[in-house]
Each structure stands twice: as C-alpha cells, then as structure tokens.
Amino acid sequence: MESFNHSSDQLLGSNKPNYVVYDKANFYIDSRYQVQHVLGKGSYGTVCSAVDLKSRENVPLAIKKVSDIFTKEVLLKRALRELKLMRYFKGHKNIINLLDLDIIYIKPYDGLYCFQELIDYDLARVIHSSVQFSEFHIQNFFYQILCGLKYIHSADVIHRDLKPGNILVTIQGTLKICDFGLARGINTKFITKGSKASQITNYVATRWYRAPELILSRKNYSKAVDMWAVGCILAELYGRRPLFAGNDAVHQITEIVKVLGSPSKGLVDRFSSKMAFDFFGPPKPQYRAISWDHIYPFASCDAHALMTNLLCWDAEKRYNVERCLQDIFVSKCRDLNNEPSCARPFDFSFENQIESMNDLKKLLHEEVESFKSDRINFGKKL
Structure with missing residues (x-):
C-alpha cells in the first residue's frame, strides 16, 4: 500500500478557513456547527451537544471526538470499523445515524469527529x-x-x-x-x-x-x-x-x-x-x-x-x-x-489490507473523504 502522509495544508489547517475552536473540549469544527454543552468525557474522547446552523430549525446533534486516534492502533481499528458499519447500516430507524464526519490533524484538536443524532x-x-x-x-x-x-x-x-x-x-x-x-x-x-x-x-x-x-x-x-x-x-x-x-x-x-x-x-x-x-x-x-x-x-x-x-x-x-x-x-x-434485512453481507475484506499504522491512517482518511463526498452529492440532489 502506498505511503500516506498529511499535506502541510492539512497539518496547519490552512485549508479550513471556516473552522472555529471550542476551547472547553479542544474542538476544532466547521463554523456551521455551534457547540452547546460538553456532555461527557472518557478514555475514548469527548462528546458535545451542538446545533447545525445551516439546517432548518437549527437541528440538534451530538459531536463525538475520538482522541489519540493516530497513536493507538486499537482506537484506529475500532474507529475504522465503526465508520464503515455505521455507513453500511445508515437509514435503519433502530440504528444510530451518522450525519457528518471530519478528521483534524492539528494538535491539540486532532482526532476523528463524528456528528450523530442527538439523543438525550x-x-x-x-x-x-x-x-x-x-x-x-x-x-x-x-x-x-x-x-x-x-x-x-x-x-x-x-x-x-x-x-x-x-x-x-x-x-x-x-x-x-x-x-x-x-x-x-x-x-x-x-x-x-x-x-x-x-x-x-x-x-x-x-x-x-x-x-x-x-x-x-x-x-x-x-x-x-x-x-x-x-x-x-x-x-x-x-x-x-x-x-x-x-x-x-x-x-x-x-x-x-x-x-x-x-x-x-x-x-x-x-x-x-x-x-x-x-x-x-x-x-x-x-x-x-x-x-x-x-x-x-x-x-x-x-x-x-x-x-x-x-x-x-x-x-x-x-x-x-x-x-x-x-x-x-x-x-x-x-x-x-x-423488520427489514440487509441486502448483502458486510464486506470487511479491507482488514486484509492492514499491515501497519500507516495503512490504517490511509484507510480512515479515505473513509472520511468518501463520506463527505457522498454527503455533498446527496445535498446537491435535494
């Protein structure tokens, strides 16, 4: 698998002019999202409630930031699996829905950001x-x-x-x-x-x-x-x-x-x-x-x-x-x-490609970019 390196733009965040910092949780997020409260902190990271200012009626949501993801292989593997499965199961009313994704490389804000339905x-x-x-x-x-x-x-x-x-x-x-x-x-x-x-x-x-x-x-x-x-x-x-x-x-x-x-x-x-x-x-x-x-x-x-x-x-x-x-x-x-059934079994063959942390980082980056691309294309169709 080809080597994966973050560009200087990614590392410095200069390609994210519309991003804002929320200091209480070390969040660095798109300004369309306005953080309301810190809901919890744990070994995995931090969860905050927020609203989507670009949505109708300022839709509430939860933002989960998974910290230390780039240094701990187990967290990286779990995050990759979770993202792929949440995308795969998207739409079922009894499974949590993933609304947006982002990945930040700038310390101390670095981590995977998962934007989900806010459920009390x-x-x-x-x-x-x-x-x-x-x-x-x-x-x-x-x-x-x-x-x-x-x-x-x-x-x-x-x-x-x-x-x-x-x-x-x-x-x-x-x-x-x-x-x-x-x-x-x-x-x-x-x-x-x-x-x-x-x-x-x-x-x-x-x-x-x-x-x-x-x-x-x-x-x-x-x-x-x-x-x-x-x-x-x-x-x-x-x-x-x-x-x-x-x-x-x-x-x-x-x-x-x-x-x-x-x-x-x-x-x-x-x-x-x-x-x-x-x-x-x-x-x-x-x-x-x-x-x-x-x-x-x-x-x-x-x-x-x-x-x-x-x-x-x-x-x-x-x-x-x-x-x-x-x-x-x-x-x-x-x-x-x-009681619908899934049309086909989940393809987890991507795990056969993983031989190093570098492979995991590349796959995670691709997953986030693919999700964001699908989200933009879906928005254009509406």
Whole structure:
C-alpha cells in the first residue's frame, strides 16, 4: 500500500478557513456547527451537544471526538470499523445515524469527529430511573432492539458489545443501537485464511453481558453472543439492575451458575478450555437452576420462557433473532414493515489490507473523504 502522509495544508489547517475552536473540549469544527454543552468525557474522547446552523430549525446533534486516534492502533481499528458499519447500516430507524464526519490533524484538536443524532438518554439511564415500566413498555423496547439486531445480523455482523449503555432512547421512545467499535464481520467470503481479519479475539463485550462461551475461551463463537446479551438486557428491564454483575471472569461465571445452575459435562467438554474444566470438572459440586418466576415473579410466563431460551449455557440452543421476533412475547408490538434485512453481507475484506499504522491512517482518511463526498452529492440532489 502506498505511503500516506498529511499535506502541510492539512497539518496547519490552512485549508479550513471556516473552522472555529471550542476551547472547553479542544474542538476544532466547521463554523456551521455551534457547540452547546460538553456532555461527557472518557478514555475514548469527548462528546458535545451542538446545533447545525445551516439546517432548518437549527437541528440538534451530538459531536463525538475520538482522541489519540493516530497513536493507538486499537482506537484506529475500532474507529475504522465503526465508520464503515455505521455507513453500511445508515437509514435503519433502530440504528444510530451518522450525519457528518471530519478528521483534524492539528494538535491539540486532532482526532476523528463524528456528528450523530442527538439523543438525550441511553437505555441504562432509563432502566435505572424512577420511570415505571408496564410489560408492554418492555415488550416494545425489546422488539425494537430485535429489529435493529436483525438488520445487523442479516449482514453477517456481530455487534459484540450490546448493553443498555450502547442503546440510545429518544424522547419519543425509539431505541437505537450504537457503538460499533467492537463489531466484526463474520462472512467467510471475506476472510483470507491466516490474515489478521480471520483472527477473532475472545476478549470482547462488557463483562456483565458477556456470553459464557466468551468467558470460557471457546475458540469459535457466533451471533449467539449477541443473543445472550439481549437476554441479559431483557432481564434487566424487569429487575432494573444487571442480572450477572461479576467483578472478574471467575466471579462472572459464578453469578451465572447461581441462576442457570451448572452446565452439562458434555458442554464443558465442548468448551475445551482449561478454565472450563477447572471450574466445572470433577469433583466440583453441581448446582441446580433457579426458576425465572422466583427471580422475576412480576414478569409474564412468556417473558420467563424467552429468558430461558436466550440465557442458556449452550449457544447452539439459544434463540436467534428471527426466532425471537416470532415469539409470542413481542407479538403485540410486531410490525413486519419494521423488520427489514440487509441486502448483502458486510464486506470487511479491507482488514486484509492492514499491515501497519500507516495503512490504517490511509484507510480512515479515505473513509472520511468518501463520506463527505457522498454527503455533498446527496445535498446537491435535494
């Protein structure tokens, strides 16, 4: 791949005469966007609310600046994946929408700027609020998650980090899945054997929502890891707190055992890991499962049945997203018009081109420029 170097204009910012600085967040953005407030800061960077002054009625939006992106390979890879996936899934009402992109090389403002829909809440905040949920509220929330996940899975993509904090909730009650930084394409058509893209790490997903096959080091995993996370979210919608809140990997498995009981010997053998054998092998005691109606007595029998079929040790027996959509639990909310599938699998073969940080920088730059070009061309058609 050809060497990628930033031009002096890019580095000095002299090709950006309409840009302004927002000092409180070290933002350097197009003057069409007026920053309102800093919403949050974390290891990834900073998020601010803003308005688009060139839009009708000054449309509100969120600007996420990913910092240190040019020095940390893991952040660069996650950003590239996320951008490609957000563009690929653009338009689905249950997936966050990317409105604009920019990339700045001038310190201390350097970073990737993602302009997204401004959504006031995430599902974690809603769950832990004092707002009361009816069973229909839970069914509706759960159904929307399934609709977004169906679209993602139909593209042969695993999200790998589904949790309430990565599901946004609008004032109108629309749920949108976000944060695709850990997502991976799994269609074998795009995997070159022995390439980095074919090497799928098992250290993914926030621990509390991590499927047991990930914790127990099963080498091959599937879309079922997302379905486990969805089951955890369903339980949390009823209990208003995480179901399996482990402090580390061993504690996490212990918390799962307390509810599901011990896995079968055959399944432990299939996990084929030292950790699984050490934890469950003889002469370790066997534990029985606790019934869902004991844990969530106020939930319906249909909810209990769905939890049973999502939160099970055996990934192969876990319901997939299509089976969940057919379940009686969401029948009152179901509208087939809200359940589109992606037309084709996501092409992640670009990962086979990555051999260095320079390659990553070039691909990210190309992605941003391609997005901005598409946005300009779309605007001309309106």
